[in-house]
Amino acid sequence: MNSPQNNTKVYIGIVKQLRSMIEHDGLKPGDRLPSERELSERLGVGRSSVREALRALELLGLIETRRGEGTFMRDFRGHQLVQLLSTFILQDKKSIRDVKETKFLIELDCLWLIIQKAGEDRLLRFKKWTLEADYTDDDFFLEIVTLADNHLFLRIWIILKDYYNSLDLEKMMITKQQYAELIDTLISRKDSEVIRVYKELRNLSKD
Amino acid sequence: MNSPQNNTKVYIGIVKQLRSMIEHDGLKPGDRLPSERELSERLGVGRSSVREALRALELLGLIETRRGEGTFMRDFRGHQLVQLLSTFILQDKKSIRDVKETKFLIELDCLWLIIQKAGEDRLLRFKKWTLEADYTDDDFFLEIVTLADNHLFLRIWIILKDYYNSLDLEKMMITKQQYAELIDTLISRKDSEVIRVYKELRNLSKD
C-alpha cells in the first residue's frame, strides 16, 4: 500500500508522500494542499498522523495553515526554523563559531568560483550597481553567491545567512568603495588579491 | 494558565514550554524527557497536542523517541537541519557539477582550516596512519574534514559524499604517497602548495 515499510513511523511516511505529491503536482508557494481529512482518507491513515506530519512541516516553515481555509505551501527561506533552532541549539559558542567560519569560507569559495567562471561584462555591470544602488551586505553577497552559479552553495549560504543574522552580532560598516574594490580584484582575477581584500572587508586580517 | 496567549496554537506553546523546561532542568543529550502522558497532564493539554510538538521536534532532529522507552534529548550539535533541508535542496537534482564542485571546494576549505588550526603532532600521527593503514578516499577525507574541526562542514561534506558516491562516477587511483604528500604540505602550512597538491590529486589541474 502506501506505507513504505512497516517499521517506519506513519507520519514520516506522510511527509515523504507529501513531498512527492508536491513535486508531482508541481505545487508552488501559495498553492493549497488537500485538507487533513482528505489526506487522511486518501493515504489510509488516521487524521492525527496526518496532523503530526503537517505540524512538523509547519514548524519547519515549509507550509502554513489557516483555520477554516486550509493548508498552503509557503515561500520558505527558513526564518521560522532558523529562529527556533537558533534559540534552541546555537547557544554553545562552538556552533556559533562554526556558522561564522562556514559562511565566510563559502563566500570566499564563491568569489573564487566567480574568478573562474564569470564573464567580464557581467562583473562590470555588477560593479556599476555596487556604486550606485542601495543595498545591504546580505544583498551584496547574495549577488556574489548567485554569480558563482552553484545552486548548492546558494542554498547553503542562504541558510547560513539567516542563522548568522539571528545571532544578532555587531556588524561593521562597509563602504561602497570596499565592495567595489572587491569586484575590481575579481575582474583582475588575482586569487590572492581577492582573499586579501575579502579578509580586510570582513576584518579577518589578524586571523 | 499555561498557554501563553489564546490565539497561538497549543503545540507551539508546548514547544516553548519544552524549551524552557530543557533549559531550566539542564537536560543534555541522552537525557530523558517526561512521557507524553505526563506532559499532557502537567501542561493541561491533550496528548495529541503534545505529540504534535514532539513529532515536530523529532523531525527537526532535536529529540529522539524510542517506543517502549521514552523520548530523549538528542546530540544535535551538528544541525540535523542541514540533513533535512538537504533532502529538499538536493531534490532539484540539478547539476551533478554543483555537487562535485561543492564537495571539492569544501575539502579545500577544510584543508585551509587545518593549516590554521591543527596541531603538528596530530598531523604527524595522521601521516603515519596514511602510510600504514588501509583506507578509502572517503576515509581519508573524512579524517581531513574532522581535523578541520567545523561540525557544519562535516555534516555538509558527509551528505555531499553520499550523494557523490551515488552518482557512480569513475574514480581515479590515488597512491598513498599522494595522500602523504598532501599532509606534508599541510604540515609546512603553505596555502598555495596545498591547493596545488590537492588539485593534482583530484586531477583538476587543467581547470
Added chain:
DNA sequence: AAAAATAAACTGGTCTGACCACTGTGAGCG
C-alpha cells in the same frame, strides 16, 4: 431583482478514549 441575513458545508484545532507494540521490571517459581 438586488441586497442582506441566514444556513449549510467545509476547514483546521483540540481533546478523549481506546487499542496495539514494545521495553523494563519485579514477583514468583524452579
Added chain:
DNA sequence: CGCTCACAGTGGTCAGACCAGTTTATTTTT
C-alpha cells in the same frame, strides 16, 4: 541463584467528538 512470565509504563495509531473559524449556497428581506 537464575529463569520465566506477567504487568506496568511508554510511544504509535486510530476513531470520534466537539469547537472555531471561513466559504459558499440558500433563504429572506428590502
